[in-house]
Amino acid sequence: GGERMRLAVGGSERAVFIRRGGKGSTMTLLHGFPSSSHDWAKIAPSLSENHTLLLCDFLGFGASEKPADHDYTLHEQADLVEAVWTHEGVSSTVLVAHDYAVSVTQELLARRKDGALAVDLETVHLLNGGLYPDLHRPQPTQMALLDPEQGPQLSALLTEELFDGALRPTFADGFDAARDSADIWQATSREEGQRIAHLLIRYLRDRATHAERWVGALQETDVPLAFVWGMLDPISGAHMAERIRERLPGARFEALADVAHWPQLEAPQRVASALLEA
Secondary structure, X not given: OOEEEEEEEOOEEEEEEEEEEEOOEEEEEEOXXXXXXXXXXXXXXXXXXXXXXXXXXXXXXXXXXOOOOOOOOHHHHHHHHHHHHHHHOOOEEEEEEEOHHHHHHHHHHHHHHOOOOOOXXXXXXXXXXXXXXXXXXXXXXXXXXXXXXXXXXXXXXOOXXXXXXXXXXXXXXXXXXXXXXXXXXXXHHHHHHHHHHHHHOOHHHHHHHOHXXXXXXXXXXXXXXXXXXXXXXXXXOHHHHHHHHHHOOOOEEEEEOOOOOOHHHHOHHHHHHHHHHO
């Protein structure tokens, strides 16, 4: 369910996929790389009993428009989120973000700090992501995609089999990720989206460039923060959790000891409970 809407993003009109539903106060859920808003499908039914859910696909992802010759940036994705809020008439929301979206959220927190965010953030929930870029451990496939020569070639050759093989190490051992991996591939490959993977992965450079702004926004925000963290994540797991607890000791932190990079897929009931309790 959901629909594509034409929204002004980064000076251009773009087709952005939006899904809404539920009842109660608004909760916005933002997905990671390389997936889509479908990542939240397992927990949406539980959350929608108490919240009006607002989900969108970032530009270049899922069912949103995927321009093939475009300079994708995290700042533009933050613009997209603000455009979605404006379109939907949102003035206040709980915000939930995973992976790629934690950086988008940090930019939104920076805008709030600057007095430039029109929407009030009631609480921000963060799931595994590179909040501290110096600790982020990208996978080999991500680094290959980032390479100016290898990246375009890898995107052109990407198949479901190769994609599944790259995702497998990001799920906990023993977790059957076949269905989830297939869903992520379906979202990624929609309208040949796998062909722009080398463009989307440039967010890693964005993180490095804007690290000071985004880390500062995270650590200095007046918005209540809460974390739900897969500790087995090879990318942003226990090593990232240690820094979070050190720098943000007052934040609620739910450690999922047997979960890796995808808490909402690997442990949906526990994630839903944590989001509703905080």
